Every structure is written in C-alpha cells, then in structure tokens.
Amino acid sequence: MAVEGSDRVVRSERRLAWRVGFFRWFFLLSMLRMFAAPASKDFFGRELVPWPTWEWALCALVPVLLIFLSRRPDDWEDLRGERGLIKWALILYLFYALMWAVGTGAWTLWIAVGICLAGFAGMWQLNRKERLRAG
Template sequence: MTEPRQTSAEDRKVPLLYYCVAGGKAVFVLAVFRVLAGPFTEDIFGEELLPMPTWEWVVFSVTPLIILWLARRPVDWEALSGERMFFKIALTFYLLYALAFSLFQGEWILWVGVAAGLSGLSGIYYLNHRESSDAD
C-alpha cells in the first residue's frame, strides 16, 4: 500500500511533450512578432529596419512539424487533443505567409516553408483520421 508507484517510459514522455508544445507556442508568438516587426519599424522610423522574414520563417514553420512527428504515437496524440487547433492555426499561418512571399516576392527558400506547412497539415489530418478509425 505504501509502495511507490512505478512509472513507465510513457508516463515520463508526456510531460516532455508539453514542454515541446509550450516551445511551439513561444515560436509562434515570435513568428507573429517577426512578421509585424518589419512594417512596424517602417511606420515608426520611416524606413524598414528589418526585412520581411525569409530563412527564419522556414525554422518557424518546421517547428510544429517536428512536434507532430514526436507526437505521432496514439498515446501522445491523444495527450495533444486540446492543442490540435493551435497547430492547425499555426501551420496555416506559416503556410499562407510562405506561399504568398514565395510567389510574389520570389523568395525560393520559402518553398521549404510551404512544404513544411502542407506536410504538417496533412500530418494532422492523417493522425486525426487514424485516431477516428482506431475508435471504430
């Protein structure tokens, strides 16, 4: 009765996943700040001190993809049930920015961000579909 509870590797992995989600949220806030920083400096100082994001946007857009890859197991995906909408919003935001600037500004590096956004959204669709088919 007073024996300590045995913890398995799965019990220890879920809190690490929550730290990854918190890091993903922080990266999303930084991405929104980074997008708004260029026009903000142009409005305040009269010249654009920071150009619009290019290579750093690829890093932003790959972050949720890595978290989704880490949470691909059914136990971990179930633990992220409350965070799925956040990932959809973040990946859509990353995808739209990367697509617009790769098409209209000719930034070829942003095509990697487009691929990451599409991969992440299709991964969410796949994991949700797999979860619903497992429940049947």
C-alpha cells in the same frame, strides 16, 4: 513495476508539455518577427528589419516537429486541446510563405510551403488513425 510504468508516463507527459511550451513560445516569437518589418517602417519611417525569408521555413518546421514527435496515439490524444492552435499556426505560416513566395520569388519560402503541407498531411494521417482506432 507499477512505479516504473507510472514514472514513464510522468516523463512522457513532461516531455510533451515541454514540446507544447516550446511550440507556443516559438509561435509567439514568429508573430513578433513577422510584424517587426512593418512596425519598424511605421515607427522609424524605414524598414530596419526585413521581411522573414529563410527563418520562416524554420518557424514552419516547429509545429511539424511537434506533430512528428507526438505521433504515438496517446501523445496525439493528449494534444487534442492544442490541435487547433497547431492547425492555425500552419495555416498562417502557409499563407505568408505562399503569398511572399509567389510575390517575391524567394525560393526559401517555397521550402516553408512544402513544410506546411507536410504538417497538414501529418495531421490528416494522425486524425485518420485516431478515427480508425476509435471505430
């Protein structure tokens, strides 16, 4: 029985590590995607790659999924070191989406704004549960 419990813990930690790794890679790729438009204009004199629109909502969804999948108290505790990066990713996604949604009127970026706000609400709720559990 003890082996089954420890095996379950190892599998849970492995799944969490995969989720965090996916989030980090996706965040890196989203940053490359965001800077591709101005870089192509600088290097080639014209915009070869447009600014992100619909894919930005997908980028914003990744940290929210990580928060949602890590809503168990033990998983949320294990994400303590990643919470800052998750928060900054959401801030960046929200800032870009809000800036371009207001500036260009792209409705798909309003979806990204809503996703980011849902991520902040999820983080707030999990942090609140953690404080209540500790106190």
